[in-house]
Amino acid sequence: MPPQEEYSTGSRSFWSWLATSKVYQSVSASLLGTKKRRLVLLAAVPIIWAIVANLGPLFKMLDISFYDAYPLSKGREATYTIAAWREFFVTPVYYIPFFRTLIFSGILTFATLVLVYPVAYFLARHVPKSRQMLFLLLVLIPFWVGEIIRTYAIMILLGNNGAINIALKFLGIIDRPIPFMYTSFSLGIGIVYLVSLYMLLPLYSALEKIPTNMNEAAADLGAGPWRRFWRITLPLSKDGIASGCVLVFLIATGFYATPVILGGPSSTMFAESIANTFNVAADRWPTGAAFSSIMLITTLTLAAVFLKIMGRRGKGYL
């Protein structure tokens, strides 16, 4: 290391000193000397990261799902078994939250599509190009804060002492608060709100790409607004619909905190059943891991079938 004044004062900066340093030049040449080395260096860390951070936990979960017990008490060794997988199929009590989650997520995905499509359409087709980014940023503002904070915001809105009930009482429409909270309704509102971004962006992206002259040509040929929408805009935005629906469905099936906070006694989701196996003081992690794997396989299969139906398998955003 040279004395401070050599690179921090006068005309010679630290960076110019570094660039002419023999050690730097030799390290740089050995690591970045060829295109091949640069590529290896650049790709290695992301690949390792992707494997360790994404696939690693999944494979570990799959591994644990075949243990007979976990966490293991001292001195005990795990043996492999399919007991945890079998538990799901022989215990009908788990079917209700499992199918409730799938059906509820399917309905919410459709509801999100219906609610968000007009917003995306307006943004992509009616807002001037120069202002689209600004509008998009405005729509995205609530998503700058975390999931839990936004869930509590729903609570403030829907509670007995929440904004909606206060407004209804103030207007004289009700004299007793409507119990919105801790119902499938509050849970549905919460999930649609939380996932709408994942529907909006693919839809916007697909709608924005549709050439305007196609609609103009259809209009010239006598097609009305609805006919143009059904025959041109909707089919051409199919990519966005498929991607948005798959994203929203996959995310909705995995929500845990939101059902716990907003849901009621009759809206228990499968994620809560899974969490219960991890929370009890016992060695039931294999059950939770097997249940998680079953849900993962089921949702991925459903998503693949959906994409196949939409004619989008193997293409698009996923």
Add this chain to the structure above:
Amino acid sequence: MLNSKISRRQILKTGVAATTALAAPAIFSPAYAASGTVNVWTYANFLPDSFKEEFQKDTGIQIRERLVDDQGKEFNLLAAEAGQPTADIVTIAGHRFRQFIDSELIAPLDIGRLSNWSRVNKVYSEADWTIVDGKKWGVPILAGAEVMAYNTDIVTPEEARSWDILFGEKYAGQTAYILQDIMSIVMLYLGYDGNMIGYDEAKAAEAVAAAKAFLIERKPRVRKYYDAGAEFQQMLINQDIVVGHAWSGPVSKLIMDGFPAAMTIPKEGSYGFVYNYNVVNNGPNADNAYILLDALLAHPEIGANMTKASGFISTFEGSAEFLSDIEKAAASFTQEELDALQFFRADNNKLKYDLVDPAVEEIKAA
């Protein structure tokens, strides 16, 4: 476009470099084992801020607090660390000692290292549940009970004398309970023993089946099955509920803060529990753990501050003298209520929870 092959040596070298970079945090000495720290897993508000500041200033030992909200999760986290724990002190209710002891997760308490041990009220320090396998486990810090709490603007004390109102029609849709805990209370309410002392498998199954059927039948009347004390406070403040089953601590805290709430132990009875600070087996800073525990017991005012912060009753001798009348009233029960209270017991926990856990799942799914 890459037009030359990458050698195996290059891949290995790059792999080693990247792995080293990723593993760097584990190579360096872990922070939890630093000589000037003590790692405490505890519930929110159990360690008062004033105590933490003073302790850190006086001893130079930094308290690293990890908040827990469930002892099942705490058990699993500790078990997953497989004999190399990152905690020095964990919080365990007396009736759950057995699970932690059997898995060798906590160490017996060396009372000889606690010069202030005599400051623990003898009701707790000499209680039979503190001794398991002939050894003493844990420093009792706070006591609480499973109570019925209600909004005093809406529910009268007379109504609250019985668990009936929690399950009845009058306040349907305005009640809440912790499903796992209410199972024991419902067993008691239906004439069974929620601790299942002396029960064989058939009797235990009968008690759980009765409680399960009772709760499923009344499921349409409950607003929320909740888990954390803060959730209950939130629901009561927002008037989403007017009556519910709760732990005494969070309710006391609401009363101390001036909310129109009260709590009672209904005539059919309920269960009490005592939280303890336990020294972790093979913890990284065992000496510091004992320094912290001794400092905690040093003055009854610390116990009073723990009550003020958490709402639970301090187990330290003389701590009540440092509470105001409102604080004392908020954290205490009448003799009649105390007569209906019994402590949770661990004797038959394995049998009990093997039946209760699936029953809870069934009630949720029903």
